[in-house]
Amino acid sequence: MSLLFDQLNFLSALVGLFFLPGTLFLHAFLRKKLPTLSLFENALFSFVFSLSLLDFGMLILSRLHIPITALSIIGFESLVALFPLSVLFPTLRKLAFQFVHRKRIDPSTASTKTPSLSFSRKEGWLFAGIIVLTLFIKSVYLWNTILPTSTDLGHHMFWAKKIAQTGSVPSYEKIGIETEETEHVRDTLTAPQPIDDFIVGEHLPFAAVALVARLDFVSAFPSLMLLLVNILTILALSILAYRLFEDTLPSKALARRGMMAVLLFAGPLWALSSPEAKYVSGGVVGNLFGNLLIPVILLAFFRALREKNATLLGLALLFTGTLAFTHHLSTFVFLFIALFVVTLFLIRLLLVGNANREPLSEMRDWLRLFLAPFPLVVLFSLLAITFVVYTPTYLHASAID
Secondary structure, three states: OHHHHHHHHHHHHHHHHHOHHHHHHHHHHHHHHOOOOOHHHHHHHHHHHHHHHHHHHHHHHHHOOOOOOHHHHHHHHHHHHHHHHHHHHHHHHHHHHHHHOOOOOOOOOOOOOOOOOOOOHHHHHHHHHHHHHHHHHHHHHHOOOOOOOOHHHHHHHHHHHHHHHHOOOOOOEEOOEEEEEOOOEEEEEOOOEEOOOOOHHHOHHHHHHHHHHOOOOOOOHHHHHHHHHHHHHHHHHHHHHHHHHHHHOOOHHHHHHHHHHHHHHHHHHHHOOHHHHHHHHHOOHHHHHHHHHHHHHHHHHHHHHHOOOHHHHHHHHHHHHHHHOOOHHHHHHHHHHHHHHHHHHHHHHHHHOOOOOHHHHHHHHHHHHHOOHHHHHHHHHHHHHHHHHOOOHHHOHHHHO
């Protein structure tokens, strides 16, 4: 019974911390300003948006000297959820009334936004089959390796547990040993030195789940959390592939087939690779979160620039800030990707810009998007968090040197 209760607590914490806040915000404040999103895009954006709210919220609590406890996290998340719920209350009340009285929804009042990604019956079964096969392969591997099999997860859980025990963001420091060679060789301890390899965003989500669900860090929950991130990464790669194929292939049916191919390679075929499977049980936290955030950010940027949507661009900037507070190496990878894309666009502009003014016009439209209110608010909020609330350790002078 205790094991079942722990599992229910864990699942409730995952939904309440990583899906519900983002879903409420997207539907209450941004739905009318966003382009049509598929079910999977809604799930991905909700997860990353909730992750952003949780990470930055815990950093703000620590900065305000409010102890990070289960009560403070639940209180913060409740306040975060209260605002969108107050906006959605009339709609929810109307839907509940229609459900209770079995009234049919008036088509004229129903939302005109429908999912832009729809499977045929065969495609739906194929998609579900690939996901089930992926989960089966990963579950077989994790059956005997659900507890940490390398030092990575142990290192990260040490810092996550320190957050849970102290109720504050830790100071990433270490003490080294210096050897003095004089008349007698003598080893002395150095003063505390900053650690640049650990980023606070790698530890805050685990600390939050452990506190809210009252789970022990020496258990299966860290690996299960990483497995969830890993599965969402496969979905993110597939959806990103579909959006790219939409513009390059002649029909959406072919784009969906291309998406299935990516899902097959990124899912069950990649899961057979030993190094990929070891990332989850080994606890390579930063890489796994980075592998999820990079395709989600690229998806948000791509759709924002293609559809000239400032709200989606603001989300892309927010997700980029979350990546920067989660894993520095993944942030550098994303910056190289962005630099490569910008370079290709400038080359295209130089080659066809004189004969065709379309690339130059696109650039002007994109610059206007970056100057829209919502992206600017997100950008300045990230800067304020970086310089006022918490500066990542890899931005310290010693780390840069």
